[in-house]
Amino acid sequence: MAHLPLRDTRVLDVTTSIAGPYCAQILAALGADVIKVERPDTGDDARAWGPPFWNGEGTMFLSANAGKRSVGISLRDPDGREAILRLAERADVFLQSLRPGHAEELGLGPEAVRARNPRVVYCSVGAYGRVGPLSREPGYDALMQAAGGLISVTGEPGRPGVRVGASLIDQGTGTWAALGVLAALLERERTGEGVEVDVSLYETALGYLGYHLAGYLADGTVPSGEGTRFPMVAPYQVFATQDGELMIAGGNDRLFARICDVLGTPELVEDPRFRTNPDRVENRDELGRLLEERLATDTTAHWHERLTAAGVPVAPVADVADIVAAPQTAALGMLQPLSHPSIPDLRLPALPLSFDHVRAVHGSPPPAVGQHTEEILGELGYDDETIAALAARGVITR
Template sequence: MEGPLSGITVVDLTTNISGPSLTMILADLGAEIIKIERPDNGDDSRAMGPFWEGEGVYFLHINRNKQSMVVDLKQESGRQIVYDLVGQAEVFVENFRFNKCEQLGLGYDKLKAINPSLVYCSLSAYGQEGELRERPGYDAIAQADAGLMGINGSEGSEVSRIPVSILDQGSAMWGAIGIISALFHRERTGEGQLVTTSLYETGVFWMGYHMLSWLVTGKEPEKMGANHTAFAPYGAFQAGDGLLMIGISNNSLFKRLCSVLGKLEWVEDPRYKTNPARVQNMKELAVKIENILQEKTADDWVDLLARGGVPSSKIKRVSEVANDEQSEAVGMWSNLLHPEITDFKLPRLPFSLSESPVSIRKVPPKLGENTMDILERAGYSEEQMRSLLDTGAIQGNLKVKK
């Protein structure tokens, strides 16, 4: 069975994390991704370690199911290659700094003139408007600017970023949703359009109820660590041999927790009877809960709480999650045959489709691995490809026909 985007061709001019994460989503959904990389070094993420048999893990993670070609966009002949590919494609994606594509002659208006039905996606740090639009920005910078870093961590702790590329990959998700929506519109009307998103917009959106709470109360949100501003008990608790997370969001769950802990009298205690009361007295309540939890191991409590219908988990390390039975049960890992890496596997996208499955079909490409194949399919002759190689407009291995 083919993926839902089978037959869709995407010209991909992205690098680093955000843009390649977006095109990875489209690739896993079945689209053909033509990844255009700069000469010699290619995508910046190729050099981001640690390295697995010489391949950067950042690149490996988000560039499966793609074809790589090397094109020098500073040369007119290199830009002409992009024009030719765009003329045959449905989607174009870039994540350069503001106005860079326009300066290269690859802006929306230029490519729209070549292909009026093109869906053009621009993923940036700060969006297409405002004073900050020309600033460079990475995930951590946008976390700081959007307020996420300011609320991350525990009370009195140093400032810390959320230690995953949450805005890079988050904006990739919104970009993919925007592209798919634009393709649906294109299917109905024949019209292409411009899709824009940014790390900053994603960050502000994900501030969510913290932003609305400030609008209502005028109070800056406090750092809560593993706790929650709106629910209690909700956070990390010390058991006999380690930490576990417990989440109580309503009175029914609190009663179940009290039953497991042998403290049903707390249910009618005025300090804990309602969620607002528990939030007001969360520190006192947490001490009482931890005094009981330290009587057993974290594993024992997770088992007891699960049987009692209380949401909880051990706070796991990466090594535990990688080997977790649940990860295996839901099929999070895809095993792939890699020419150089033994036992190569990648995590799949976190959703499934019953009739048009999401799949990882191809390992991440070597730099320029598919340059000649792509040009040949685009109608370039062997003579033209030799000329482009000679001028350095492209890089790759020309297969000599016998």
């Protein structure tokens, strides 16, 4: 049985799109009771993002909202906001990603929430961060890939940069938010007081620039797109074979020598152009041409087998269909079946995390909008008559 370190932890998830919901999904898979607050009419924006849809359900929403209970409550209505604050009184974590300043305008900012519950961990997921000249501006993953420099270092040499093809910044920010929440909960065990946690898409993007930022600060080098090539190491890139593509990582002189031995080009090891890694990086175009000439003489499977046997790190370039069918994916149990009322064959990625060799999995499928409204309001003490009246006014959906 999987460990559930957040069992008996309550999380109020007032977020939309990907970053905040992904954080809450992580916490849910770790055992937290996550209540997702959605607009009564349309729910989370991500429900409508598509195609693709899966039996009418937005796949982006499905990917970030498993394991939660959904309550449909209007934040614009005073009675709706009061219900949110009553939920916050019982919560261990209040997670919000409203546009900058909007939580405070609604009376749901950290001071208001912590006045009702001093022990709550209040986590804000923003665009540009809590302070600074851009702190009031909204943002999404692709915008932060642009503003945060990722697009400038992605793409082919000499061509315009491209967006990373997955929501790397959103999911990374969600992961940082979950880490911050866990650290804050641990701190609360020591002090008894809640902590305010701030994360933002922009800060995540800058963090991902890592060695690029360090390189610029060191010598003023402004990096640009290198395609599949790793900028500081050669050979470390995708090469074409007779029937496909293969990523080869020659991270040191020993691995380079093994690559040359397998490819039947031992003379390259002593070539002064390729003798050290800095030499190989400087002359990577010519080195890549020479290696690709040899790799083009046989198949990806052939070179994969031979290079692996020689201890060289290699990987065929896979697409999503390949990954779903891969024995390694199945062996790890990464695609979790979930019982969903409208999607009989629903499978979603489980957490990339295990405890004592047991995968951390989702406790339930993504919910419908307001699926648990009556249940959750009942837990707060609302009677059937009050719930019906709120529903009649459009304050809640059930």
